[in-house]
Amino acid sequence: MVPVPSDRPLVLVLHGARGDLSRRMVIPALATLDARGLLPERWALVGTGRNDLEVEEFRDVVRESLAEFGDDESRHALDDVLEHVAWCRDVSEEDDDPGTLPDALADLREHLTGDRAGDVLVIHYLAVPPESFVPLTRALDRHGLAEGIRIVYEKPYGTSPESFRELDEVVHEVFDEDQVFRIDHFLGKEATQNLHVSRFANELIGGAWDRHHVAQVQIDVPETLGVDQRAEFYDATGAALDMLVTHLFQVAAQVAMEPPTALASDDLAAAREDVITSFRPLDPREDVVLGQVEGYQGIEGVADDSPVDTYVAVRMWVDTDRWRGVPFLLRTGKQMAASAQQVTLVLRAPDELFGEQVGPNRLEFSLKGGGEVRLVTTVKKPGPNLELTTGTVRLSLDDVPGASLPPYAGLLQDVLVGDRTLFTTPAGLDAAWRAFEPLLGDDRPEPLPYARGSWGPEAARRLAEPHGWVLGE
Numbered sequence: 001m002v003p004v005p006s007d008r009p010l011v012l013v014l015h016g017a018r019g020d021l022s023r024r025m026v027i028p029a030l031a032t033l034d035a036r037g038l039l040p041e042r043w044a045l046v047g048t049g050r051n052d053l054e055v056e057e058f059r060d061v062v063r064e065s066l067a068e069f070g071d072d073e074s075r076h077a078l079d080d081v082l083e084h085v086a087w088c089r090d091v092s093e094e095d096d097d098p099g100t101l102p103d104a105l106a107d108l109r110e111h112l113t114g115d116r117a118g119d120v121l122v123i124h125y126l127a128v129p130p131e132s133f134v135p136l137t138r139a140l141d142r143h144g145l146a147e148g149i150r151i152v153y154e155k156p157y158g159t160s161p162e163s164f165r166e167l168d169e170v171v172h173e174v175f176d177e178d179q180v181f182r183i184d185h186f187l188g189k190e191a192t193q194n195l196h197v198s199r200f201a202n203e204l205i206g207g208a209w210d211r212h213h214v215a216q217v218q219i220d221v222p223e224t225l226g227v228d229q230r231a232e233f234y235d236a237t238g239a240a241l242d243m244l245v246t247h248l249f250q251v252a253a254q255v256a257m258e259p260p261t262a263l264a265s266d267d268l269a270a271a272r273e274d275v276i277t278s279f280r281p282l283d284p285r286e287d288v289v290l291g292q293v294e295g296y297q298g299i300e301g302v303a304d305d306s307p308v309d310t311y312v313a314v315r316m317w318v319d320t321d322r323w324r325g326v327p328f329l330l331r332t333g334k335q336m337a338a339s340a341q342q343v344t345l346v347l348r349a350p351d352e353l354f355g356e357q358v359g360p361n362r363l364e365f366s367l368k369g370g371g372e373v374r375l376v377t378t379v380k381k382p383g384p385n386l387e388l389t390t391g392t393v394r395l396s397l398d399d400v401p402g403a404s405l406p407p408y409a410g411l412l413q414d415v416l417v418g419d420r421t422l423f424t425t426p427a428g429l430d431a432a433w434r435a436f437e438p439l440l441g442d443d444r445p446e447p448l449p450y451a452r453g454s455w456g457p458e459a460a461r462r463l464a465e466p467h468g469w470v471l472g473e
């Protein structure tokens with residue numbers, strides 16, 4: 001059931017509204033919701049940044065964002081979105097003067113409800129660099145803008161275990177937990193949500209979801225994309241921080257979780273975040289391979305001697321009874337041979353059947369685009385003899401009647417209706433940082449060089465033995 005937009009007017013304050021994420025994802029997501037009739041009747045978008053801007057300049061940002069990153073549906077809403085925008089310089093923690101934002105918000109309340117103290121849902125979306133989360137949280141508090149709002153934090157929520165804990169403390173000094181939405185957009189993908197729907201709705205799939213039936217879990221996100229557009233950000237981050245402790249761990253939790261006590265959204269989120277406490281801390285010597293793509297140090301914005309990883313592959317262990325002994329193989333990297341986002345359950349099978357070698361048996365979930373579910377299975381080769389071969393059953397989720405929402409539109413809509421199922425929790429993130437922490441210490445392996453367009457360093461092959469990486473083998 002799609003939650004109907006409430007009559008309560010909405011003000012979305014988009015911090016960092018001229019930035020890459022806002023233009024690429026958040027503004028198109030808002031336009032998609034507008035086009036689908038999923039926004040309340042009365043609403044406004046307030047862009048903010050560190051500088052003053054004429055509203056017409058912000059309208060240009062919105063126009064360019066939809067022209068470059070929108071689709072037909074979101075572009076259809078352009079004129080309407082342009083009528084709903086305003087711009088204010090952002091509040092600052094150091095400044096006694098709050099600037100124009102508090103007054104602009106009061107004016108909007110009056111405009112939307114007829115009353116300067118009228119009831120409006122105010123959402124602050126922090127699409128700013130992670131190091132600005134703490135000062136901006138304090139600034140909202142200092143200038144009286146924190147009460148009663150909902151606040152969205154982008155990933156990464158902290159860039160180390162220490163900065164995560166500091167951020168968590170500051171956020172809880174200012175907000176109640178139910179005001180806070182921490183985004184990880186991989187959880188918003190339609191196909192990621194199908195991992196638990198397929199598992200809990202279908203006994204055939206759900207019954208095979210354990211160490212007795214699964215030999216390996218692979219969560220593989222190779223990207224052909226480079227980092228030229230975001231070199232400075234990337235060189236301060238790297239693949240492991242950008243993707244592993246965030247998206248890949250969350251998807252691993254989505255696979256590894258125990259069935260929730262009830263199939264309600266709160267229970268589902270609790271089950272997903274609980275299992276992260278069972279992720280065994282990574283062993284950087286045995287179970288981690290880092291890589292750096294050739295030519296990376298020559299990119300403008302990257303240090304000449306940068307030690308940053310553009311590739312990471314890990315073998316992780318989940319210490320629950322369900323998964324004991326089953327390796328979770330997580331891999332991602334830039335400028336690799338192909339782009340994919342695939343979760344694979346490599347199914348156990350006998351080596352031989354009637355004297356024939358048994359081929360691969362796998363359940364695959366592609367998270368890319370609309371998503372796809374595939375069953376790769378050994379079958380009899382049609383013909384007079386009993387020979388074995390492999391066949392694939394495919395279900396493209398785009399072929400299922402319905403209208404999927406892009407991840408950011410879906411998650412923004414969840415914030416609007418207050419559905420917290422697909423957002424991360426402090427306990428889950430704390431556990432994720434604990435499992436990841438050894439990779440930040442002295443045992444961190446040196447990134448190995450790999451060629452552009454390859455599958456990454458050869459050394460990572462050993463992690464996936466005996467079956468091998470499903471993609472690229």
Ligand SMILES: NC(=O)C1=CN([C@@H]2O[C@H](COP(=O)(O)OP(=O)(O)OC[C@H]3O[C@@H](n4cnc5c(N)ncnc54)[C@H](OP(=O)(O)O)[C@@H]3O)[C@@H](O)[C@H]2O)C=CC1
Pocket residue numbers: 015016017018019020021022024048049050051126127128129130132154155156233
């Ligand atoms: N870009 C992407 O694809 C993704 C980004 N993210 C996350 O989204 C957030 C924003 O990323 P992205 O848009 O790429 O980053 P940008 O570097 O483009 O920064 C966004 C905006 O933040 C403002 N800003 C920059 N520095 C500061 C600062 N010190 N204090 C306050 N505001 C500042 C700038 O606006 P102005 O100059 O107008 O003040 C800038 O346009 C990050 O946390 C990132 O990790 C998450 C997933 C994907």
Ligand SMILES: O=C1O[C@H](COP(=O)(O)O)[C@@H](O)[C@H](O)[C@H]1O
Pocket residue numbers: 223225242243
């Ligand atoms: O958060 C991030 O995700 C993207 C991949 O996301 P998708 O939109 O292609 O699903 C990744 O390229 C980027 O480095 C990372 O910051």
